[in-house]
Amino acid sequence: MSKTNRTLLRNTFRTAFRSKERFLALFGIIAISTGFFAGLKVTSDDMKASAEQYYRETRLMDLHLKSNVGFCEDDLHAIAERPEIAQLYGGYSEIDCLKVSEQTSDEIVHIFSIPENAAKAGNQINLPVVTEGRLPEKPDECLIEVNTPDVFHIGDKLTIKTVDPESSILSETEFTAVGKADWSMFTDFQRGTTTVGNGIVDSYLLVPASAFSSEVYTDVFLTLTKTAETDSYSGRYRKIIAEETDSLLQSVPALSAARAEQIRQDTEEELKESRSELDSGWMSYEKASKELEQKLSEGKKTAAQLKLELDSAKAELDKAKAAYEEHEKDYLEQKESFDRQEKTVTAKEQAANGTIDRMNEQIEQIDRLSGILSGYRHSSITAPFTDDIQSMIDQMKPFDSEEFDLTGSLTEFFQAPVRSDEKENLEVVIRNYLVKCKSELQTQIREAEDNLSKDSYGRNALEAFRHTITFKEEILASEKETLDAQEEAYSAAEKTYQDTQQEIDTLDREKRESLLQTKLMLEEGELAYTATAAQLESVSDSIKWYVLDRNANPGWSSYEQDAERVDRIARIFPAFFLLVAALVCLTTMTRMVEEQRTEIGTCKALGYSVPTVSGQFLLYAVLTSVLGTAAGTAVGFQVFPRVIFTCYKIMYHYPEISCPYHWGYALGCLAAALLCTGVSAMLACYTTLHESPASLMRPRPPKKGKRILLERWTGLWSKFRFRVKITLRNIFRYRSRFLMTVIGICGCTALLLTGFGLYHSVSLIVDLQYGEVFTYDAFGLYNENAEQSGILNQTLSESEWVTEYQYGLTKTATAKVGSKSYEVTVTVPEKPEDFSKFINLRNRKTHEACTLDDNSIIINEKLAELLDIETGGSLELSDASQAVRVKAVMENYAFNRVFMTPALYEKLFGEYRTNCFYANLKSGTDENAFAETVLQDDTVQRLEFTSNSGNSFRKLVRALGYVVILVIVSSGLLAFAVLYNLANINIIERKRELATIKVLGYYDREVYSYIFRENIVSSVCGMVCGLIAGIFLCRYVVKTAEVDVVMFAPDIPWYCFACAAAVTIGFTLLINLILRRRLRNIDMAGSLKAVE
């Protein structure tokens, strides 16, 4: 470098230092814009690279093989022999339930085996990074994941409840957690799905391979040689993986030959075994059936004999019975005739005896009468005629006869007062008569008694007859006894026979049945045997391999999407910054060249060439660019990736991000900065440098004043105050500066609004989702197939905590429109009419409630947007019988949801069975106590409280707070750099004017407002533009930042506008405050100097 150039160089540096403000402004704008641009731009790359680093360090598999038959050792060798395979690990995995404690629901865990000596072995795959504790050493030790919900801790004993003990390959069921680990197989918080429990895997456990006992590996993990140096998020990587996947799938038969052979052998052995089993089965079947036949025929023979005996016994018995009956009949006939005879005889005898008795009585009466008569005779006095006498007379009536009227005589005797002699005569007559009567009677009695004693009535014959009858009766009784005995013997024999017969029948029936079953089983066995034998031919065809790559790991791919989302945002933010930076550079450099005008002229006059002179400006440009870019990138490369990564760490689990210095981007930024400063320097120099030195030495003619358009409207213009006029004129005079200020402030405000809007959008959804849309307090999921213990139902219906509850069905499905499909949660409330107490189905804008009907569904807004359908459109749900119409679109922020009625569900999917419940709890309910009660019901698989559900979102909001601060600080710096620089230039350019004003006696305050009025007007213009532009920017950023399952609140509330405006105004005022000092320091003596 020549000496003169060195002088010029010195001049350049002096120039830089003389105007510190300019240098700092230029440096600042370059630093901020390159920092922002480069920082945001590399964030995506840094995120990916850090993830890549993590994958590499933990040797994350490239491919994951699964097979329907597992893999044998030889399969592994066959795969390992492929040249593309770098490393390989055969392991085991199983999904099971984990009961942590009585108070908590079951956790579903995916148990993976890890290499035993993972720490030591150099070439292993899927290494866990132990963050706490140590690696498992014994089969009953395990690692738990870092993100494990707070339910397991190191040192806990974890008891596994195998889902299907038959097929489980775990040899241990109790593990001690010895450490916590990060595992690159799972980088986000999704753990995959399963058919167990509610279908969502909660966590994973890493155990030594020895905890499994299986002959075959269930999983094979591979890394490829070609991918060793390839970034896994690159297209090349995808291509390699796709090729290898195809090639692996094509060579499955060859690779699985060993396993096929093993299966074939196993099958053959199995066949052999089953053959012999079958054969022995058949043999024992034959034997059993023969035995049965024999037994049966023997039994039948016995029965026949018994029958024969029984029959003859029966005949005898019948005969005896007949004889007896005849005897009996005979007896009965005789007995009848005897009875008849006896009756006749007895009647006769009785009659005879009666006659005798009567006659004896009459004799007695006669005797008594005779007594009375004799007594009567001796008394002279006529005795009274008593009734006694009358009756006695009456009794004498039978003795009245033709020859003697006894009764009349007696009456006369007793009544007529006759003389005693007369009486005596009469007495004699009567007495004689009476004696005669008496003797007659005695004669008659004697005759009758004679008749009786002479058996004149057949009594003797009768007695003989009686004797015969009694004898016959005795015979008959003995006969009856014999017959009864005979009958008893017969019925005993009959019973024996029947028993025998029954025995035979039972034997026949039962044995035959079991034999039949045995036969059926054997036949089935035969069929199975044939089928297996047939399979033997196609063993290798039946082996299916599934080749999964990293894409199957949800965290792996969504992390990439998120990184790309950052990149997308990075594309529009910094572009804006660069535009502003370029404008600022242009103004600054132009101004600088202007200021140096005389110097340039002098240099040219002194004989320096144009390139040399312009070179110093370029040098200045290079200097500021290099320094600015260096500072900007140094900060930007660190701050932006770190802050953004910190936000994403809420959703992912990656180790720290590494932020290397990206030379490429730095150089690119430098080039851009150089282009901005250099080109503007050149442009500014171009016109200036081509003027002659002489004209350069002369002061530049001042920029002409101009009337502005508004002045044409004299009516209005004349009404303006003088200061307003000046301000307006000045604004229009320095149009480019005004525009730049407007653009700068506009950008700043737009960014601020975006920042506040984004923060608001995200922070609001927690309250909206869990405060207004999901109004239930608790949600539980239970196994609809398990037998209900009733605890749940009882708790819900009886607990004092529960104010309302409802059962429902929830399941996961895929909603599809055209080629777009998204996973949705289908919710089917049992009583849709009451469901609004739990989930508020409403329109976001109008807050109008949507009601379910039996023909259509309600979907959430985000889903409608993703599927691009509106009310009235229709979508297909997986497993549904038909497409279904969308009735309404509801407000919802987290996850995609479909609501329908049970009737519609039955139409689409079949049987409706509830598997979940929603409950509202009384305020102040102890949720833990409630959970404990509900979880006593073993069917309850999951219990969530709305109060907890928002927590993950709250974390997101907190992280977004940092991003907002980042945006605010960046926008503030931008605004500051732009406003300060432009205002500074404004002041420098108008120094003379300001000095004049000061000389004219303007107070400081008036001088400030003379300048700041312009600043404020341009700031306000910029702010208004920014608020409008910010709406679009915010909307774009919000949309870009959203993930598929989340909708941010899309409206920007007034206070975001207010905040953005307030911050912008704050910045403007702050800058004005700082510039005051500069204005105060303007030397009035400057007004005296010549125009530069």
Added chain:
Amino acid sequence: MAFVTLTNVCKTYRSDEISVCAADHISFEIEKGEFVVIVGPSGAGKTTVLNLLGGMDQCDAGEITVDGKRIDGFTARELTQYRREDIGFVFQFYNLVQNLTAQENIELAADISKAAVSPAEMLNKVGLDDRAAHFPSQLSGGEQQRVSIARALVKQPKLLLCDEPTGALDYTTGKTVLQLLQDCCRNDGMTVVVITHNRALIPAADRVIELRGGKVSDIIMQNEPVPVSEIEW
């Protein structure tokens, strides 16, 4: 007491190592209504005197009195007020605001002054009423300087300070401007102080103060000043 008095005024400019004594015990007086020319070669302290008198700078020592007011002890604000109300300033390079029309440039001063006369009247007075709506770039140098004078006079100052008012003008225009200044003094009784290095203007003054090396080297009183039209340079 004279209208303006400077008594032993000293002013030293210091920058890093170099200190320049620009005013070294300067003392002089100016009576009301006088047309004063302060003359001296470059570096004699003319501008310093102008700055001190114009309230743009403070002196280190000595006393400055204008119309009975001690301005040497004024605060910045009092100085501003002093400039605003008592001083009219005419610059060598006119210092018109390019973005304002002739009349508006006058309004710029009138706007802040309580005693201001109508700008249009002032413009009429300097003979530029037909140029009121023109921007400075549309005016000739002389016209610009006349606008500048009108701007200085519009607030009816006690003292009109002119810094090389003819320095940037050609002979004839310079003369017209100078005539205008003298007319102001003669017709309106304005106290006019013209600072120049041009000794040819001396004859037109009532009082000539000659500076040399920061000191007053001579003060000449002229009882019969020559009208500007008769001066030649």
